[in-house]
Amino acid sequence: MKKKIDWSKYGILAALIALIVFFSIVTDSFLTSVNIMNVLRQVAIIGMCSVGMTFVILTGGIDLSVGSVIGVSAVTAATLMGGGTHPVLACLAALVIGFVVGLINGALINELDMFPMIATLGMMTALRGVAYLVSGGKPVYGIPKSFLFLGQGYISYFPVPVIIMIIVFILGFIILNKTVFGRTVYGTGGNQEASRLSGVSVKKVKYQIYAIEGILAAAAGIILVSRVNSGQPAAGQSYEMDIITACVLGGVSINGGEGKITGVIVGVLIMGVLTNGMILLNVNEFWQWVVKGAVLILAVALDKISQKYKAKVKTV
Amino acid sequence: MNSTVLELKNIRKLYPGVVALDGVSMSFKKGEVHAIVGENGAGKSTFIKSITGAIEPTEGEIIFKGEFIAHNNPAKSLEMGICAVYQEFNLIPYLNVAENIFYGRYKTKGIFVDYESMYKETKEILDDLGVKIDPRTLVKDLTVGYQQIIEIAKSISRRAKVIIMDEPSAPLTNSELIYLFKIVAKLKERGCAIIYISHRLEEIFEICDKVTVFRDGKYIQTLSVAETNKEELITLMVNRDLGEQFPPKQLVKKDKVLEVKGLNTDVIKDIHFEAYEGEILGFAGLVGAGRTEIARAVFGADKINGGEILLNGKRLNIHSPKDAIASGIGLIPEDRKQHGALLHMSIQENTTYAHLSNFANKFGMIDFKKEIKAVNEYKEALKIKTPFISQKVKNLSGGNQQKVVLAKWLITDCKVLIFDEPTRGIDVGAKQEIYQLMIELAKQGKVIIMISSEMPELLGMSDRIIVMHEGRITGELYREDATQEKILSMASGGQEEVK
Numbered sequence: 001m002k003k004k005i006d007w008s009k010y011g012i013l014a015a016l017i018a019l020i021v022f023f024s025i026v027t028d029s030f031l032t033s034v035n036i037m038n039v040l041r042q043v044a045i046i047g048m049c050s051v052g053m054t055f056v057i058l059t060g061g062i063d064l065s066v067g068s069v070i071g072v073s074a075v076t077a078a079t080l081m082g083g084g085t086h087p088v089l090a091c092l093a094a095l096v097i098g099f100v101v102g103l104i105n106g107a108l109i110n111e112l113d114m115f116p117m118i119a120t121l122g123m124m125t126a127l128r129g130v131a132y133l134v135s136g137g138k139p140v141y142g143i144p145k146s147f148l149f150l151g152q153g154y155i156s157y158f159p160v161p162v163i164i165m166i167i168v169f170i171l172g173f174i175i176l177n178k179t180v181f182g183r184t185v186y187g188t189g190g191n192q193e194a195s196r197l198s199g200v201s202v203k204k205v206k207y208q209i210y211a212i213e214g215i216l217a218a219a220a221g222i223i224l225v226s227r228v229n230s231g232q233p234a235a236g237q238s239y240e241m242d243i244i245t246a247c248v249l250g251g252v253s254i255n256g257g258e259g260k261i262t263g264v265i266v267g268v269l270i271m272g273v274l275t276n277g278m279i280l281l282n283v284n285e286f287w288q289w290v291v292k293g294a295v296l297i298l299a300v301a302l303d304k305i306s307q308k309y310k311a312k313v314k315t316v
Numbered sequence: 317m318n319s320t321v322l323e324l325k326n327i328r329k330l331y332p333g334v335v336a337l338d339g340v341s342m343s344f345k346k347g348e349v350h351a352i353v354g355e356n357g358a359g360k361s362t363f364i365k366s367i368t369g370a371i372e373p374t375e376g377e378i379i380f381k382g383e384f385i386a387h388n389n390p391a392k393s394l395e396m397g398i399c400a401v402y403q404e405f406n407l408i409p410y411l412n413v414a415e416n417i418f419y420g421r422y423k424t425k426g427i428f429v430d431y432e433s434m435y436k437e438t439k440e441i442l443d444d445l446g447v448k449i450d451p452r453t454l455v456k457d458l459t460v461g462y463q464q465i466i467e468i469a470k471s472i473s474r475r476a477k478v479i480i481m482d483e484p485s486a487p488l489t490n491s492e493l494i495y496l497f498k499i500v501a502k503l504k505e506r507g508c509a510i511i512y513i514s515h516r517l518e519e520i521f522e523i524c525d526k527v528t529v530f531r532d533g534k535y536i537q538t539l540s541v542a543e544t545n546k547e548e549l550i551t552l553m554v555n556r557d558l559g560e561q562f563p564p565k566q567l568v569k570k571d572k573v574l575e576v577k578g579l580n581t582d583v584i585k586d587i588h589f590e591a592y593e594g595e596i597l598g599f600a601g602l603v604g605a606g607r608t609e610i611a612r613a614v615f616g617a618d619k620i621n622g623g624e625i626l627l628n629g630k631r632l633n634i635h636s637p638k639d640a641i642a643s644g645i646g647l648i649p650e651d652r653k654q655h656g657a658l659l660h661m662s663i664q665e666n667t668t669y670a671h672l673s674n675f676a677n678k679f680g681m682i683d684f685k686k687e688i689k690a691v692n693e694y695k696e697a698l699k700i701k702t703p704f705i706s707q708k709v710k711n712l713s714g715g716n717q718q719k720v721v722l723a724k725w726l727i728t729d730c731k732v733l734i735f736d737e738p739t740r741g742i743d744v745g746a747k748q749e750i751y752q753l754m755i756e757l758a759k760q761g762k763v764i765i766m767i768s769s770e771m772p773e774l775l776g777m778s779d780r781i782i783v784m785h786e787g788r789i790t791g792e793l794y795r796e797d798a799t800q801e802k803i804l805s806m807a808s809g810g811q812e813e814v815k
């Protein structure tokens with residue numbers, strides 16, 4: 001029996017490689033170790049959150065509130081530290097907020113049967129307001145020097161946020177592929193009722209994944225504070241779109257049940273490389289938006305077309 | 317009359333690792349009911365999907381009314397008058413009967429939908445079929461049997477020349493079945509060619525003219541129904557001797573394991589029964605009698621309004637299927653696609669899904685070696701036909717999907733297993749293997765509760781049969797004195813059995 005290689009799985013990887021090759025040729029500075037670290041550092045925040053988002057989308061949900069959680073977490077941590085609270089405690093407080101927001105999202109979706117998009121849309125708007133209220137509408141300064149390592153430091157060659165992102169990806173990979181919980185995430189997204197009838201507590205799974213995403217977003221907010229040395233109330237604004245884009249580019253099915261962390265890593269890198277390359281090429285910001293949106297649509301379109309083609313082509 | 321409507325030449329369909337159809341050539345005639353039989357995965361569904369254009373065969377030709385059809389697709393075949401009634405209906409629950417029948421080609425008067433004439437025409441078709449359904453009824457309020465009639469009515473309204481039915485009888489009750497037969501006879505009279513797929517061989521002798529046997533994707537033989545018998549068909553299908561259908565079983569009455577007292581839900585009223593170690597307890601009744609509801613209530617899938625469930629004399633507190641499974645009660649649901657299988661996941665992932673913690677360490681990490689070994693054992697035991705266990709369940713044939721769902725529950729160590737229509741869509745050979753397995757489980761001291769609409773299965777397998785009618789238990793029969801007549805009389809609310 002000849003094993004058929006399913007090339008469509010690698011399409012997105014090919015796109016990433018093509019982008020890298022392209023930018024390496026048209027710019028001098030793209031393929032330098034400094035710039036590569038730059039790309040990785042720029043995607044660290046989105047990368048972390050995309051792991052949680054993958055869990056959420058796999059169960060058939062969506063979380064639009066991540067960006068706002070980043071904002072609330074950032075201003076909370078910054079305000080507390082500015083007021084003299086020990087950084088560890090300040091961070092803990094921010095993480096708890098992320099966790100609680102996740103539980104609230106879960107409760108709205110589980111107990112009130114709300115559509116995830118609606119529930120988290122409400123949370124997104126409300127929490128952005130909270131971020132501005134907490135900070136009084138202004139950036140919060142007064143971050144202790146010792147705290148800056150988290151966002152700006154290096155461990156050997158690697159920026160700390162990049163290391164954190166890699167750890168999150170590895171953990172996400174292990175949880176999704178090798179644990180009971182991961183399997184129930186896939187099962188819940190694919191067929192919720194069959195999962196329930198197989199003894200899976202579907203509600204619990206949903207609470208868990210929104211809580212995980214909440215905590216990851218809060219952690220991302222904390223890292224952002226350290227990186228920019230302040231708590232910005234606008235921090236994380238519209239990040240949810242980049243995060244969802246990365247997941248979808250990476251092949252996570254918006255209907256739930258299908259998708260892989262490895263794909264999401266590629267999706268995140270595409271977003272990073274594209275942004276970085278365009279900046280190097282001095283493409284203006286408005287065009288950057290156009291390109292990013294076009295890339296998303298193109299990627300999904302190509303995927304659909306290849307599926308149709310595959311269904312027709314003679315398979316041997 | 318010798319008029320071939322549809323002819324297929326050398327149809328081949330290859331999937332990765334599987335030859336689903338291996339050069340099948342057949343033809344179908346006007347006014348003839350032509351059955352196709354074969355084991356699960358023999359290629360029957362693939363064959364009809366090739367005809368309707370739902371899939372494109374790797375090779376082969378389709379000739380309809382003497383014309384070669386290139387680039388077939390579902391819309392095109394519908395247009396030509398080839399209609400299929402799939403086991404999963406394509407009806408839209410929140411539209412009414414007439415809207416469903418005319419879906420996609422509404423009659424209009426100016427820019428408005430012409431409901432009057434749609435209702436009128438629907439009523440004519442339904443009257444002609446001899447069914448009394450108001451065209452304004454929402455499809456979701458109809459029973460499965462009636463929904464199927466609507467599917468058929470849809471084909472009629474399209475003036476179908478060829479009507480294909482893939483396991484149409486599987487979800488039907490006996491009385492609905494008789495209805496279906498009448499309708500098939502009528503369609504035949506009108507000169508439709510009917511392709512009829514079923515695992516219930518008795519039906520074929522009742523309504524079909526010809527029968528074709530498939531085996532392993534190959535066309536084996538076409539026989540005239542008048543000149544063959546069940547045994548010959550089975551031999552052709554499985555290519556081996558099957559022996560006795562229901563393996564013998566001896567019940568030694570042991571301890572009471574399950575006791576249900578005064579169970580009430582919105583559908584079932586005041587249900588009392590008990591089940592014993594090593595017993596196979598059958599539940600008989602018409603569809604809608606509340607058998608599935610009892611199963612779901614005991615399993616914690618539906619809310620109960622009152623009642624107690626005791627296991628080994630201990631009162632259980634069941635609020636969810638999870639609780640039930642933890643107490644040792646399992647339910648193999650009747651609706652495979654909605655409730656049983658995780659279609660997008662692999663055979664491996666499905667099989668261990670209800671019992672996954674058993675294959676994981678205390679940190680929740682899955683032991684893949686152990687998992688694969690166990691799954692392979694069940695794949696062999698149930699003869700699940702697939703090249704590899706990483707195959708997605710949606711790519712399996714209907715019967716093999718059902719086997720995967722069974723495997724999921726057999727692998728758990730539940731003390732009480734409730735099977736809701738366990739052999740629906742399963743071929744004769746595999747049925748026997750499943751019966752054997754049930755008996756083995758009973759021998760191990762488990763309690764087997766079997767809900768079934770198939771009389772021979774109920775009578776052949778059950779040590780005791782509880783009969784239901786409209787949400788209540790109307791009688792109980794032991795194996796020795798159970799007969800089809802007694803069961804039917806109780807199931808229709810006849811007399812109470814006096815013990």
Ligand SMILES: Nc1ncnc2c1ncn2[C@@H]1O[C@H](COP(=O)(O)OP(=O)(O)OP(=O)(O)O)[C@@H](O)[C@H]1O
Nearest residue numbers: 331336356357358359360361362711712713714715
């Ligand atoms: N999309 C697919 N991908 C891979 N294999 C497939 C796919 N669809 C069908 N098969 C395989 O083709 C074979 C024939 O399947 P088919 O559904 O035609 O069987 P069937 O005769 O209808 O069986 P059943 O009685 O169980 O319904 C099976 O081995 C099945 O696993």
Ligand SMILES: [Mg+2]
Nearest residue numbers: 360361713714
């Ligand atoms: Mg089939």
